[in-house]
Amino acid sequence: MNARALLTRIRERLRSRKFELDRLERSYRKQRSEQRVNDHTQDSVKRRDPTIASLARKYNQYCVELARLIEQRKATRNAVPPKAIDMDKLFSLDVDDDIWLDIGLGYDNDNDNDNDNTAPPLWLSNEKIREGIRALLDRDRCEEERGRLLAERDAMQQWFHEEWQVLESVAESAGMFSHVLVFVCSHII
Template identity: 65%
Template sequence: MNTPGEGQHYVLALIAKLFENLPPDTIVRFLYDIGCQLHRSCLKWGFLKPYMTRMSFAVSIFHAFGHQWPCQMIYHPRKCIGCGLSDGEGCRTPLACYYVRMYNLDSQFNFNSEEGMWKLGVWLRRKVLACENKLNEAESVLGKCGFSEDILRREWDAQIKAQTKPLPRQHKNRGKSAVEEALCLRKSRDVAADYVKDLRHRIIDRSSVPWETATAELELETAVQTLRKAEIRLKKKEEALGVTARQQLQHLIKSPFLTKKMNARALKTRIRERLRSRKFELDRLERSFRKQRSVNRDPGIAELTRKYNKLCDDMATLIRQKKAPRNAISPVRIEMEGLFNLDVDDDIWLDIGLGYDDDDDNGGGIGSAPPLWLSNDNVRAGIRAMLDRDRCLEERKCLLNERDAMQEWFSEEWKVVLTAMQDGT
């Protein structure tokens, strides 16, 4: 390397060269400091396309804790399938000239080979004992959490979906877009209702051909389900906007109150998701040291909260000036004190004046109860234990393969020694 940073082309060239010297059926898992960025580049630009089906990416465990929480959920080696208990950390060489670097590498490789040769059994025994201890601890926590593995996996999938989805942003036309979406939903609902009505008419019409009646009966159930889903989505959207009539929706297209309301919802969603991520990032530290988090450590969240409170004040002003829809309610301001505790009864969960979130049916939206993966300590402990158990089982399989390989190698070496002793005699 002759540049200040680790250019991505270096690692791409190394990986390509590695695969050129591996059997075509080899599966490789890469643990890299910025494996998330490397994976994204490969998907976006088609790098290493011939080998993508044969490899997976993770972030080395020392660097993983420096990444954002959504990144940790996907690329942390303790959460990646197949990584076992590998940490991705190894020897590093300091900045030096070519010959000094090669000398250091050769010396380290030779030392590790000699040490590994004589202490391979000790190393394997230590790894097996550590794996079994961690596995027993994980199974003990799983047994005490009080939730089945199916529930824990479902909550883990819901957590990944909730904490990796794109967050909404403020926009000057957000109110107009929300009204137009509600009008489209109303139109879709009307089309679905007309289709259901037509199917029912065809079923009761005695002049219809028998096969047409049978087809209509088969399609009716699906059409009714589609209509119900459309009605539910429309109801949520209209309740979020605070109106139900088409004329009222048209009138709200240029409403400044609605724009501020939708932007406030977007801000509150971002604040809540940032708080969730912060809570999970510091969860282990908090459990170990019980340190209190302060606003000064989270300036981004504090700034979002100040913007949200300003929108709340602006909405209250518009209501007093009678420039808001009838019966409009100003949302509750978020108090900075105790904000980072994220308790289940905090004001951050209230939806007064903001309507309903589009993702309420998935759990965790504005106005809904916090999901189990966030609010229940036993579920969170169970998810961690379940993931640790999975990695331990993977590690046990790898260690068994290492044991078999060591036994085969030792058996071959022993045969060579016996043959040499017989030939010598």
């Protein structure tokens, strides 16, 4: 009987172990499948990186050539040289990056009927103005965050006030208000 009971326990444990290993194996296969998809995506992205970098270098060469033409006064009047792409920041796109601006590429003159006497708008051609706009946007974000923090502070003060009132009422009903008050104040400070 003992042998049979042991054999039954062994079978149960082996069955349990098998199911645990199956669960582990399914989890491993799922992770491997996801890992393969991630690896494939990373490989695809890496394959495209050299082409994008090559195009950026070619664009930078055009920027240098346009700046040289403007310097030699061979370009149209009021022409603005386009900004070169910073190769170190090429793949870390941000909404404020210069790659999103079409400075000096003629897009602002499309509605002017080829009138070369108009200067581009200052927000587009003046770096100081663009820096000021970015600073203004940063200030606006800080003011928004300040408003959220003030609201959170008010909520915390209100919560603390309610908790303090509950603590006072409990301490008064227990007849030991002064002892509890000293204890709480010592832990707050």
